[in-house]
Amino acid sequence: MLVFLIYVRDDNYYHPLPVELGGKPTKDGRVKVMAFPPLGIQTLAPAVRQHGHQALLFDTCHPGMKTEHIAKAIEAEHPDVIALSFLSTTTYPAVKKMARRLKSVSPLTPVITGGPFATINALNILKECSAIDAVGVGEGEELLPDYLDHLNDPGSVAGLVWRKGAEIVKNPPRPLIQDLDQFPYPDRLSLPIDYVESLPLDVPAVLSLDRFCTMQTSRGCPYNCIYCDIPYVMQHRWRSRSPQHVLGEMQQLNDLGYRSIYLTDDHFIMKRKRIMEICNGIIDRKLEFHWGCEGRVDSLAVDQMRLMARAHCQFLAFGIESGTQKTLDRLNKRQSLKQIEHAVTEAKRQGITRVHGFFLIGSPGESEKDILESFRFAARLQLDTFGFNRLCAYRGTPLWREYVDQGIIDDDLDWHKWFKCSDIDSTVLPSKVVNHARMKGYGLLFILRIFLRPVKTFRLIRTFGRYMKKSDIFKLLSSPFKRRTLTHKPDLPNKMTEAGLSEPERRGNNAG
Numbered sequence: 001m002l003v004f005l006i007y008v009r010d011d012n013y014y015h016p017l018p019v020e021l022g023g024k025p026t027k028d029g030r031v032k033v034m035a036f037p038p039l040g041i042q043t044l045a046p047a048v049r050q051h052g053h054q055a056l057l058f059d060t061c062h063p064g065m066k067t068e069h070i071a072k073a074i075e076a077e078h079p080d081v082i083a084l085s086f087l088s089t090t091t092y093p094a095v096k097k098m099a100r101r102l103k104s105v106s107p108l109t110p111v112i113t114g115g116p117f118a119t120i121n122a123l124n125i126l127k128e129c130s131a132i133d134a135v136g137v138g139e140g141e142e143l144l145p146d147y148l149d150h151l152n153d154p155g156s157v158a159g160l161v162w163r164k165g166a167e168i169v170k171n172p173p174r175p176l177i178q179d180l181d182q183f184p185y186p187d188r189l190s191l192p193i194d195y196v197e198s199l200p201l202d203v204p205a206v207l208s209l210d211r212f213c214t215m216q217t218s219r220g221c222p223y224n225c226i227y228c229d230i231p232y233v234m235q236h237r238w239r240s241r242s243p244q245h246v247l248g249e250m251q252q253l254n255d256l257g258y259r260s261i262y263l264t265d266d267h268f269i270m271k272r273k274r275i276m277e278i279c280n281g282i283i284d285r286k287l288e289f290h291w292g293c294e295g296r297v298d299s300l301a302v303d304q305m306r307l308m309a310r311a312h313c314q315f316l317a318f319g320i321e322s323g324t325q326k327t328l329d330r331l332n333k334r335q336s337l338k339q340i341e342h343a344v345t346e347a348k349r350q351g352i353t354r355v356h357g358f359f360l361i362g363s364p365g366e367s368e369k370d371i372l373e374s375f376r377f378a379a380r381l382q383l384d385t386f387g388f389n390r391l392c393a394y395r396g397t398p399l400w401r402e403y404v405d406q407g408i409i410d411d412d413l414d415w416h417k418w419f420k421c422s423d424i425d426s427t428v429l430p431s432k433v434v435n436h437a438r439m440k441g442y443g444l445l446f447i448l449r450i451f452l453r454p455v456k457t458f459r460l461i462r463t464f465g466r467y468m469k470k471s472d473i474f475k476l477l478s479s480p481f482k483r484r485t486l487t488h489k490p491d492l493p494n495k496m497t498e499a500g501l502s503e504p505e506r507r508g509n510n511a512g
């Protein structure tokens with residue numbers, strides 16, 4: 001069987017590398033793109049081939065792999081299955097559009113989709129988009145080959161939700177994969193794309209021009225923060241590949257010349273012993289790449305950061321989220337301000353080059369004073385970089401559940417949307433106030449950084465500035481003080497649009 005594995009992107013999350021930085025496409029159509037590689041389809045391709053099938057990979061960030069190019073390839077290659085992979089709710093509209101176009105080109109070729117959003121919304125996707133014939137719920141390494149082996153008997157494929165004439169059939173769920181070591185390493189060679197390590201911002205910030213890729217050494221997180229979909233997608237479990245299996249892949253990447261690797265693990269610093277084995281392996285094998293990862297501040301592995309730094313871990317991001325215990329508890333973070341200070345201080349003291357803090361603003365019950373306290377807290381911490389994002393509600397999260405129970409969100413009508421909490425929740429500050437507080441906060445943070453840590457701040461701007469035009473550096477530093485212009489405007493719940501209410505009006509009288 002031949003399967004087209006297509007990674008559909010949200011156009012906001014990638015940029016072609018500027019020509020002056022070597023972004024000129026080569027004669028054979030190879031391009032450089034500032035984006036995260038499509039680890040999902042890179043992981044699925046070898047698993048499919050291991051079962052004797054063929055897989056062709058497409059990534060819509062490539063200028064020669066847009067919908068019409070793929071449509072032509074379908075007419076030329078006649079794949080047996082078209083598999084659309086995507087991550088989040090923001091990409092679903094693009095997936096629908098592509099499915100409809102590709103279905104019109106080859107109506108008899110089954111279109112299957114998968115990924116975190118599809119896993120959460122399988123039934124709804126099939127109800128809404130007739131161009132999609134099936135959804136693979138959860139991990140695809142076993143499910144997709146099984147589907148290809150049983151195209152004439154989809155009822156036998158665990159974890160599949162599929163269309164049987166006018167009926168939609170939900171097969172029994174497929175258990176989580178126990179042994180993650182059983183699969184070949186992801187295929188990072190088929191796509192004619194060099195991914196460049198960058199910050200997914202609207203001002204393209206190149207972090208390094210080293211050969212870059214991502215890797216996943218573990219899956220899931222046992223915690224239950226109210227805004228996160230990972231526990232739902234990974235059934236509240238944390239599972240990992242063995243250090244030896246991970247080091248085998250790292251050795252392969254090192255030998256292929258990769259010098260920058262980002263671990264997309266939801267919580268890499270979960271197990272002390274495992275981190276020790278992986279880091280000692282990197283050191284013993286004299287692997288040369290630098291790498292980055294993410295994790296929780298209450299990790300027991302905080303004392304392993306010197307070893308991680310010795311093993312070339314140069315970037316560590318913590319989900320800090322807020323500078324007030326009240327909001328941390330409201331978000332069910334189950335971490336304390338003290339733990340945050342300790343983890344960040346230790347990470348710096350033990351030699352991690354860049355420590356990043358993810359923050360959320362616009363949370364239920366949070367005052368303007370609380371938001372400013374988060375910025376002050378960030379200024380006090382020894383963080384190198386930080387990001388302050390608005391709290392959003394995604395289906396599958398406890399927060400989404402709360403809003404459904406409060407009658408603000410209609411789960412059946414709003415399932416494909418995502419919401420900024422300040423747009424729908426009267427216990428959250430209005431968007432205007434949150435944006436204003438964010439601008440004030442960034443102003444305060446920048447001033448405190450420039451005056452309290454001038455050398456560090458200068459070094460950081462110089463690091464970012466290495467590959468950026470001066471105008472882009474200015475754009476990047478001034479962007480927090482400007483309203484962000486995303487192409488996709490946040491949605492509003494059906495009840496609000498039906499009542500013709502916008503956010504401020506809703507606040508007048510709670511339509512909930």
Ligand code: B12
Nearest residue numbers: 010036040083085088089113114115136139140229264394
């Ligand atoms: C890395 C990452 C990013 C990277 C982008 C990565 C990329 N490749 O482009 C960045 C930082 C840019 C990013 C941005 C965002 N992200 Co993000 N991201 C992740 C993260 C942490 C890991 C994804 C990953 O690498 N997985 C590893 C690969 C191997 O897994 P996979 O792609 O899911 O594929 C597997 C299965 O899903 C399945 N599968 C996949 N495709 C297919 C297809 C078929 C046919 C089948 C059968 C199976 C199948 O098989 C694969 C192997 O098991 C996930 C969390 C998570 N654990 O999923 C959040 C996550 C997907 N992101 C999320 C969100 C919300 C966003 C943002 C909207 C946040 C924001 N407001 O800016 C943006 C939108 C980005 C976009 N649309 O492209 C949410 C999605 C929730 C939702 N309901 O939509 C998640 C789940 C995080 C969360 N906390 O809830 N993200």
